[in-house]
Amino acid sequence: MRDRxxxxxxxxxxGGSMEAFEVLYERHRGTLYRYILRLVGNPATANDxxxxxxxxxxxxxxxxxxxxxxxxxxxxIAHNHVMDHFRREQPVEDTQAEDMADxxxxxxxxxxxxxxxxxLVTAIEKLPPEQKDTLMLKLESGLDLQTIADVTxxxxxxxxxxxxxxxxxLRQVMGSLELSQEL
Amino acid sequence: xMDPKDRKxxxxxxxxxxxxxxxxxxxxxxxxxxxxPDLLDQAILNTARRELTASRxxxxxxxxxxxxxxxxxxxxxxxxxxxxKTPDLRSGNGIKLDAARPAATGKENSIGAAAIxxxxxxxxxxxxxxxxxxxxxxxxxxxxxxxxxxxxxxxxAAPPSEADHAAKKAMKQVSEESSFxxxxxxxxAESREHFEDESLDMPVASTRDADAEEEPVRAAQAGTLxxxxxxxxxxxxxxxxxxxxPEAWIEYMxxxxxxxxxxxxxxxxxxxRKSYPAYPLPSQLRD
Numbered sequence: 038m039r040d041r042x043x044x045x046x047x048x049x050x051x052g053g054s055m056e057a058f059e060v061l062y063e064r065h066r067g068t069l070y071r072y073i074l075r076l077v078g079n080p081a082t083a084n085d086x087x088x089x090x091x092x093x094x095x096x097x098x099x100x101x102x103x104x105x106x107x108x109x110x111x112x113x114i115a116h117n118h119v120m121d122h123f124r125r126e127q128p129v130e131d132t133q134a135e136d137m138a139d140x141x142x143x144x145x146x147x148x149x150x151x152x153x154x155x156x157l158v159t160a161i162e163k164l165p166p167e168q169k170d171t172l173m174l175k176l177e178s179g180l181d182l183q184t185i186a187d188v189t190x191x192x193x194x195x196x197x198x199x200x201x202x203x204x205x206x207l208r209q210v211m212g213s214l215e216l217s218q219e220l
Numbered sequence: 221x222m223d224p225k226d227r228k229x230x231x232x233x234x235x236x237x238x239x240x241x242x243x244x245x246x247x248x249x250x251x252x253x254x255x256x257p258d259l260l261d262q263a264i265l266n267t268a269r270r271e272l273t274a275s276r277x278x279x280x281x282x283x284x285x286x287x288x289x290x291x292x293x294x295x296x297x298x299x300x301x302x303x304x305k306t307p308d309l310r311s312g313n314g315i316k317l318d319a320a321r322p323a324a325t326g327k328e329n330s331i332g333a334a335a336i337x338x339x340x341x342x343x344x345x346x347x348x349x350x351x352x353x354x355x356x357x358x359x360x361x362x363x364x365x366x367x368x369x370x371x372x373x374x375x376x377a378a379p380p381s382e383a384d385h386a387a388k389k390a391m392k393q394v395s396e397e398s399s400f401x402x403x404x405x406x407x408x409a410e411s412r413e414h415f416e417d418e419s420l421d422m423p424v425a426s427t428r429d430a431d432a433e434e435e436p437v438r439a440a441q442a443g444t445l446x447x448x449x450x451x452x453x454x455x456x457x458x459x460x461x462x463x464x465x466p467e468a469w470i471e472y473m474x475x476x477x478x479x480x481x482x483x484x485x486x487x488x489x490x491x492x493r494k495s496y497p498a499y500p501l502p503s504q505l506r507d
Contacts, residue, residue, distance in 0.1 A: 050268070053275075058268045062261070070256040084260055091264045095271050157247050176245055201237045208240040211247065 043107035051098040062091070065108070069115055072177040076119050076169055078162040086122055090115035112178050113188040116170060123166055153211075160210040161203075168203035171196055466492070466499045473505055 038060050041049070049057035073090065074083040093114050101110060161169060167189070174185045186196035469492050476485040489505060 050272075053272060055269050055272055058272075059265065062265065062268070066261060067253065067255055071254050074254055084257065087256055088260055088264055092267055095264075095268045098271075099275075154247060157244070172244075175241065176248065200241070204237045204240045204244060207244050211243065 044103040044105075047098065047101050047107050048103045051101060058095075061107075065111060068177045069111065072112070072173045073115060073119060075158070075161055075173045075177070076166070077122070082122070086115075086119050090118045093118060106184065108178060109180060109184045109188055112174060112180065116174070116188050119170070120166075157207065157210065160207055164203050164206060168199045168206075171199040172203040172207075175200055466496050469496075470502060470505065474502075477504065 038046070038049075038056055041057075041060075043061060043064065046057040046061040050061065069090065070083065070087050073087045074080060077083050077086060090111075094111055097114065101107070161172065164172065170189060171185055174180050174188060175182075180188065182196050182200070183193050185200075186193045189196060191199075469488070473485055473488050473492070476482075476488060485505075489501075492499075492501070
């Protein structure tokens, strides 16, 4: 069962095999969870959205066609679920930007590697949702640009542009952190 | 002024964004791998299992209950139907006269051949009720087969008295067999005796026509119990039906009176008085 492709496993699960779903879930649980967590930032919300995404995947198993890549199909469902959540929720003003600025301004020696990573995560969370979505799809799922474009419902160039802007901003944060560290 | 090409690749996102992406990835890879909580995993797996179970076709539990109910209802209806429609053989009810036979057979056998009157036991009830008459049908067929054999070899050539004797003998044999077979059924045995008492007292046909003998066999095989009486004969070749019940017999005699078959009516009246001496005749028939 474990040597089967995602597509085969999904079809097998749709045919009634729980074992196939367990293998499939084990393969994608981490990446999908991190993708959602990075998008929403809040673990409690991420848990809800993660569970909701899987429930949608489970309910939609009968409509899945193994001609389409399972990973793209799964991330599309999760993406739509998270976007629905964003639409329902009012955008919350994030005060962490000021915190990050304070941190950036702090003494370099206090910034450990762990803190640098944490600040990078914070920087990701501050990205616009579209850029963050595209970036996390790229980082967590490893999808190619065309698939990311399909998942997010835009064309390839738009997806590429969003990714570039996101990377640029993160690079700036990383550069400033490095610069602060060097200083 | 610094040329853009001289800038560090990581600071030139226009051309090196993919390298920057790798830098971000490597920076994030050091983070503790975040996993969904175990309870969340379990909840999702339970959901998947539940959905799978729910989507399976449910066993049709109603089929068993429906089949049981249907069998019970069918059995009850059969029992009730049999109780309601089993003819009362003891009283003779439910046995009626085939009124169409006498005239036809009388005409057929009027030239040189004695009439072969038949007793037609026709139950008006449902086929379920006929099951109680099944032994009688079988006996009738047996009688007819025996009679066919006997008639072919002996009876046709024999004098009338010998033929009568053979017929009576056959009937007695059949009745003995029947009483032996139905010894455990008092109703049938009593009905049988009643029938024999009446039928064996009747006169027997002296001669037989081969066609007239084959016809009852065919009728018996067709499901109608026709016992060739060979017990009632008429010198004129007019056939008569044996009335098993006084009411039916009287009815038949009324029919004869209406059709102005007075000769036959007279014979029937005599036979009736002989069979039912105490039964009051209607005033129309007394005259």
